[in-house]
Amino acid sequence: MKILVIGPSWVGDMMMSQSLYRTLKAAHPQAQIDVMAPAWCRPLLDRMPEVNQALAMPLGHGALELGERRRLGVSLRDTHYDRAYVLPNSFKSALVPFFARIPQRTGWRGEMRYGLLNDVRVLDKAAFPLMVQRYAALGYEAGRIKTAADLPQPVLWPKLQVTGAEITAVKNAFTVDNTRPLIGFCPGAEFGPAKRWPHYHYAVLAEKLISQGYQVVLFGSEKDNAAGEQIRLALTESAQSFCLNFAGKTSLDQAVVMIAACQAVVSNDSGLMHVAAALDKPLVALYGPSSPDFTPPLSHQAKVIRLITGYHKVRKGDAEEGYHQSLIDIQPEQVYQELSQLLGARKEL
Template sequence: MRKEEIRRIVVRGPNWLGDAVMCEPALSQVRTLFPHAEITLLVKPAIADLLAHHPAVTRTLVYDDRGRHAGLTGKWTLAGVLRRHRFHLAILFQNAFEAALISFLAGIPRRFGYATDGRSLLLSDPVLVPPRRAQRHQVEYYWDLLKPLGGQGQAPAPRLFVTPEETALIAARLAEAGIGASDLVIGVNPGSTYGHAKRWLPERYAEVVNRVVKDVQGQTGGRVGVAIVGAKGEEPLGKGIADQIKTRTVVCSGQTTVRELMALVKRCQLFLTNDTGPMHVAAAFKVPLVAVFGPTDWQTTSPFGVEAQLVRQPVSCAPCLLRECPIDHRCMTGVTVEQVHAAASRHLPLAVPPPAERALILGAAPSPISLAGVTVFLDRDGTLNIDSGYLKSPDDLTVLPGVGAALARLKQAGARLIVVTNQSGLGRGYFTSKDLEAIHHKLRLVLAEDGVTLDGVYFCPHHPDDRCNCRKPARGMIDRALAELQVDLTRAYVIGDSARDVELARQVGAQGILVMTGPSGAEALADLTARDLSPDHVAEDLSRAVDWIVAHATRMPTADLSQ
């Protein structure tokens, strides 16, 4: 083979999540062997999500075997799609007969794959399967397939990739459950889509978690949260375990996409798991893990390239590789709470995310400046989002351009962000408190995409005629923040698009910034000027307001930032 003539390659990846993770080093080596070729990954939908953003892949084709590619007609359709791409080489990591048949029907001239499943005649280059006695790890099994193409060396550990946006969204999900960026997170993966035989007993998982939480709190006094993951249909299993755990627990079973699962597992400081796909995801992210093995072969599918703790009960019938145990499930019932707790203890003490990494957990890079102790009060409508009148539904919320990035700069630098907003629409009956809660939930989620979390959201629900003490420019909402969040008003800023926001700043002794993104910014500025209440700064938008805050706060002595 003249490698320089191979310009278009299709790689048929494995079907199962764990297998796809273990295949990742080989996928990366395809790029090394063919640095100038276009590499197309052909995989099922879940694996397409798993390997999205992978640097070795030029594009991905989804094999929808339950939809448009189902049956013989669907296979012929898929072969036609591949034929139009005019691939020079097919590398088949998936071992089934149909993988070779489809590449053959597509007319791909060079077809590499293991000589399994009676498909040798369909392969231009069948590769002998390693002998069973060799006990090759599955990572090495995929890696060795590339040796006839020039592959060499030892297989490295698998890698996976998530985006800052995905990291931020998971941070927001955990924050809603009361688990913050500096908290330790223990992940629990008690299920298995392959079959019940691979599942350790759920009540024992709960007991191990309670013991580990007690250990961690005794050693560090730190806050610990638990995240339970699993596939659709495993929600009752996750809830049953959560009900027995004595700390903040969020059940994500059946509630995450593959990408969200990856970001969630990456966030964990310890992962307790059966031998399943999420176990390999945790290993790829170098998460300390404890894996319970029963009917599967730990020598070929254990976490690769990491210092994982494996717990198993040697019995004569294991590994049987059966989905359901036909006898008494002794390989799993023989694994005790004490064994798994001892294995988890070898990973203690757990490492709290250091300050430099907390910003990354929230999806942003560390800031070179410090605004520690600074609080920024933010108006909502016209400042954070488009002011279209009375906002009645989360579907109508549109965050202004650049707002997320601007607030991320403040958050990265250590400032606290608090929304204070008049919502007389509640008092007027235009929308309900549930509507408002949904709007603020969406606002938090949208900001989380830029790694921003709000430290507080305060609103005045009253009609203007009620003469309450919380409707801006009255200071009631600020006073609540003072009591609940211990705000230092000498290091505070108020940003808004109306005159009442600047008046509020004057009321509480904070710096007042008028942004011109609301519908009546010019009118508000004229009114304030006429009343000798000019704002401390006028900004075109929130981004410019943040520029001014950063410059102002960093040049002022920390003892007096209000001058």
């Protein structure tokens, strides 16, 4: 069986989509699963053993470009896919499998996709409260899974593969000191400072960890580098040499490998948080206005800290520097205590 998946466009969503691939592979071990997604997703897809190959989606996130989508679909006809799964809910995301004439095209109803999809599922959001449940449910025949309770348990969570040799190579490439264990911080957030734990709290936590013999590594994209520098420069001069700001200096694949090298990770609600969870790292996930009720870190080694309830659509907080008060109120000592418990539990295993 040949399967084409039209994948999501965000790091966290792409990570959670692996639950569908794992579900399909468990039911159809001989299936060939190809995933079409933006080219930047390839480092993640290459570390998912269920995925045969990543196919680059050359069109931008908001572009319709009907003619180009038709050309792309027609180019796939000779591949003879048996099934397609369309994970984004947009109309345009269902066009390529339609033009490719894939016999079975499955997805949630979304934006008026009748005809484009011929296996249309109607989503009851209350019945599937988690995004990962919605992805996994698509891997079963229509009508079999009516609620999340019908999913075989446990749901197959994302799980990335990184080898020890890869960790050694990347650490050597960045001249990382091997005498101190690494703690990863992911201080960025896609939608700005309202989802970020304040840099001065990260700095207090980093100072304490460094004083105890750890080395702190900061991860993120190029636009997160300034936030990383705020943390590093808030440290005492003696501690700064043990705080490495890799935000914007690594490829996504290198960041994945370096996160795998960490003893534990502290992260805002971000795509890299989901990467750390998929690497089974002890993880403290810090939430403010965004909610873990829909996209929590999928790991038994993750601890979520959140002081408010509900979802708050906030792009910039009212506090100084755009931070949200609920994240300011999470104190470094609380995070340190949770992190210490996770590290202690790991040592006992």
